[in-house]
Amino acid sequence: MRHITGGVDKLRVEGTTIRQVLEQLESRFPGFKERIVDEEGSLQPGVAIAIGNELTVLGVLTPVQESDEVHFIPAIGGG
Amino acid sequence: MTTTENRPQFKVVGTRPVRHDGLEKVTGKAKYGADVILPGMLYGKVLRSPHPHARIKAIDTSGALKVPGVMAVVTSKDLPIQSDKMVELGEAHANMKQVAENCLASDKVLYKGHAVAAVAATSPHIAEEALEAIKVDYEVLPFVLSVDDAMKPGAPLLHESMVTKAILGGKPDPAKQVGKSNVSSEMRWVGGNLEQAWRDSAVIVEREFYTKPVHQGYIEPHVTTVIWNPDGRITVWTSTQHTFGVRQQTAAILQVPEGMVKVVPMEIGGGFGGKINVYLEPAAAMLSKKTGHPVKMVMTRKEVFEASGPTSGSHNKIKIGATKDGKITGWQAWFAFEAGAYPGSPVAMGAMCSSAPYVIENFDISALDIVVNKPKVAAYRAPGSPIGAYAIESVLDEIAEKLGMDPMDFRLKNASKEGTRQITGAPLGKIGNTEVMTQVKNHPHYKSPLPPGKNIGRGVAMGYWFNIGMQSSAVINVNPDGTISLVTGSVDIGGTRAAVAMQAAEILGIRAEDVIPTVADTDSIGWTGVTGGSRTAFSTGIAAINAAEEVKRQLIARAALMWEVKPEDVEFKDGLCINKKSGKDTLSIKQIVAKMMMTGGYITASATSNPKMPGAAFGAMIVDVKVDPETGKVDVLRVTAFQDAGKAAHPSYVEGQIQGGGVQGIGWALNEEYYHTKDGVMANSSWLDYRMPTTLDLPMIDPVIVEVPNPGHPFGLRGVGEVGICAPMAAVRNAVYRATGTRMYQLPMNPGVIVSAMAAQKAAKK
Numbered sequence: 001m002r003h004i005t006g007g008v009d010k011l012r013v014e015g016t017t018i019r020q021v022l023e024q025l026e027s028r029f030p031g032f033k034e035r036i037v038d039e040e041g042s043l044q045p046g047v048a049i050a051i052g053n054e055l056t057v058l059g060v061l062t063p064v065q066e067s068d069e070v071h072f073i074p075a076i077g078g079g
Numbered sequence: 080m081t082t083t084e085n086r087p088q089f090k091v092v093g094t095r096p097v098r099h100d101g102l103e104k105v106t107g108k109a110k111y112g113a114d115v116i117l118p119g120m121l122y123g124k125v126l127r128s129p130h131p132h133a134r135i136k137a138i139d140t141s142g143a144l145k146v147p148g149v150m151a152v153v154t155s156k157d158l159p160i161q162s163d164k165m166v167e168l169g170e171a172h173a174n175m176k177q178v179a180e181n182c183l184a185s186d187k188v189l190y191k192g193h194a195v196a197a198v199a200a201t202s203p204h205i206a207e208e209a210l211e212a213i214k215v216d217y218e219v220l221p222f223v224l225s226v227d228d229a230m231k232p233g234a235p236l237l238h239e240s241m242v243t244k245a246i247l248g249g250k251p252d253p254a255k256q257v258g259k260s261n262v263s264s265e266m267r268w269v270g271g272n273l274e275q276a277w278r279d280s281a282v283i284v285e286r287e288f289y290t291k292p293v294h295q296g297y298i299e300p301h302v303t304t305v306i307w308n309p310d311g312r313i314t315v316w317t318s319t320q321h322t323f324g325v326r327q328q329t330a331a332i333l334q335v336p337e338g339m340v341k342v343v344p345m346e347i348g349g350g351f352g353g354k355i356n357v358y359l360e361p362a363a364a365m366l367s368k369k370t371g372h373p374v375k376m377v378m379t380r381k382e383v384f385e386a387s388g389p390t391s392g393s394h395n396k397i398k399i400g401a402t403k404d405g406k407i408t409g410w411q412a413w414f415a416f417e418a419g420a421y422p423g424s425p426v427a428m429g430a431m432c433s434s435a436p437y438v439i440e441n442f443d444i445s446a447l448d449i450v451v452n453k454p455k456v457a458a459y460r461a462p463g464s465p466i467g468a469y470a471i472e473s474v475l476d477e478i479a480e481k482l483g484m485d486p487m488d489f490r491l492k493n494a495s496k497e498g499t500r501q502i503t504g505a506p507l508g509k510i511g512n513t514e515v516m517t518q519v520k521n522h523p524h525y526k527s528p529l530p531p532g533k534n535i536g537r538g539v540a541m542g543y544w545f546n547i548g549m550q551s552s553a554v555i556n557v558n559p560d561g562t563i564s565l566v567t568g569s570v571d572i573g574g575t576r577a578a579v580a581m582q583a584a585e586i587l588g589i590r591a592e593d594v595i596p597t598v599a600d601t602d603s604i605g606w607t608g609v610t611g612g613s614r615t616a617f618s619t620g621i622a623a624i625n626a627a628e629e630v631k632r633q634l635i636a637r638a639a640l641m642w643e644v645k646p647e648d649v650e651f652k653d654g655l656c657i658n659k660k661s662g663k664d665t666l667s668i669k670q671i672v673a674k675m676m677m678t679g680g681y682i683t684a685s686a687t688s689n690p691k692m693p694g695a696a697f698g699a700m701i702v703d704v705k706v707d708p709e710t711g712k713v714d715v716l717r718v719t720a721f722q723d724a725g726k727a728a729h730p731s732y733v734e735g736q737i738q739g740g741g742v743q744g745i746g747w748a749l750n751e752e753y754y755h756t757k758d759g760v761m762a763n764s765s766w767l768d769y770r771m772p773t774t775l776d777l778p779m780i781d782p783v784i785v786e787v788p789n790p791g792h793p794f795g796l797r798g799v800g801e802v803g804i805c806a807p808m809a810a811v812r813n814a815v816y817r818a819t820g821t822r823m824y825q826l827p828m829n830p831g832v833i834v835s836a837m838a839a840q841k842a843a844k845k
Binding site: 002009010042053057073 | 245611
């Protein structure tokens, strides 16, 4: 989402949950949050969150630790 | 053939017991959806649109109601008004308004075959006859059948209010999507410095590829029987991969509390992803509500083709560069997939999967989801991945040739490993990519000379699928005879009953035969995700393991009670409780349960799983073909298919999944397609004309199971159901090239396509 972040593709933010991380990102890059969550705070259809190489099951309520990498990725479905 | 080196060996997992449902299935005793017969049952049939795109001005059902034996007719007007509500179905969201409209069209029909009305009658023949008495006034509209046509300025719009949505990094070009569009969404991933990468490249290959929609081809058509009881409770007997998903969708569309809907899964005759969405249930439910009778609806094969989701057709543009020593420099890809009548193609997964086997640092990848006047696409075995792999693996093959490199050496040089970042930025976990590639390179098939003769070629390709986790539930009841009843919510479409039962047996030190697995309805088991996404043996297996561990804990507690010691003085090993204090006293499960009424009652345990590390899987295929240059006919001479299973719970069924995926991929490569006339009608909606390979068309596929244990599973399992379909199309295409000297850029590579391509190449050389 470089066109929203002005070319920045990774950065450190504060937060203990994904929701807090998103608030931080929104304050720095307006328009970022709506790509990830809807007005009710649920993940947008087609969007999932990974912490490192693990998909989260708690969505924006997922707790994050200091060294965690948060990745916003397309949701995956199988056949 | 399985390759395992110094892997942990288990007593049950990894063996080949007879599957628990095998005898019933081969003797015809297993109960499928068509076997449901209920007192007073009526039969439902669906009236479908003859037009690929039309506005519905009026529907007159009065004629149908006059046909003797007809009990009710429903249209979309009988369904509650739907909002654009997104419902979380576990693995994906679904727009319930769109799902409802796909079941019964409201103001527009969006494909030939789109359901318009449904009739319930005392016999299926009467219901069929009554359809002809329904009068529909259509305003026929222009239609689009390809992504290219759908994106042209001025193209007819399927959904007049739809505007292209930018998802994640998507940045739709405002010049192309001004206001309304058939492009429902765009995603984009950008990394590194692509311009510099091109400057660093010794070779750059840029190609375009086209694929057609293909159907999952399950043998059993969609079938459902629904009864809407007077107390408001609804029971659905159905052929589905996702009982809880059917419950959720049916309840949402009918706007009843989910707890009022009970879904009973029947045995399933194939799904491959195509039996996750509801098609018949809402109409059958409304017919039952109107008549007070159960209503059964069964699709014909023609309806299955024309009205249930195939996978996407596509147009893809790929540009990849490499240095002279074979290092990939730049990677640019534009994927445009058909979604069918409503948004939601697997284009993002196609983009992500096709890049996963490789380290790529400079990339610009776009993924567009585009609606066209065809049935709404549905998942098909590793959705999106085979289409992406076809394009990417074909270009990589060409680059390797230009560099004078062995195709597998080129892939190994660029292979992703644990920790490699995918295009999303997320790192790969522990994977078996290089192990699979190495197995390919060292396999006798790869190293053997081609069979003697002309126009024979060998091709190779890689494939990848994420696999998914999601929630599963399991209940174990220990029987007085020492066997266990294992209840799960996972419909068995590939031998998963056995695979899951074996995992519980392994924990408890009993035989697989001592586990009695049952697949339960939605009232009888906790929420369980889809049987799909290659998750069942993995996630439901973990749920069964968790339940078995709880049983083990209870057995230890009972034994401690019987020996009058503390539980920590009891060890459980190989199905026996051992008194550590005495060092010699043991109690078997049978002995413990013989006394269970005196030690606290029956032993039962329930557990769930929601694992986060499903363990991605890599696959590959080597294929030899002979091409008749006169007719373009391709004979497949030899196939070896490789797949990392982590740990094969039941090797026979893993081999079956590898072979099945291989057959489907080869059919997709050579024969299968939705062939549409200029009127937007599918012309080949029968088994005769939609040409799937049979056992007469292909040699035995030699499966090679590679085992790189998945740290996310106690026994190392990875999902196995899907990745086998990812590599075949590109492998066959690369083999056809080597047999003919002509590269193909469209699927299927049927005889006509091959002959035309060879002729065009010959003419171009003159």
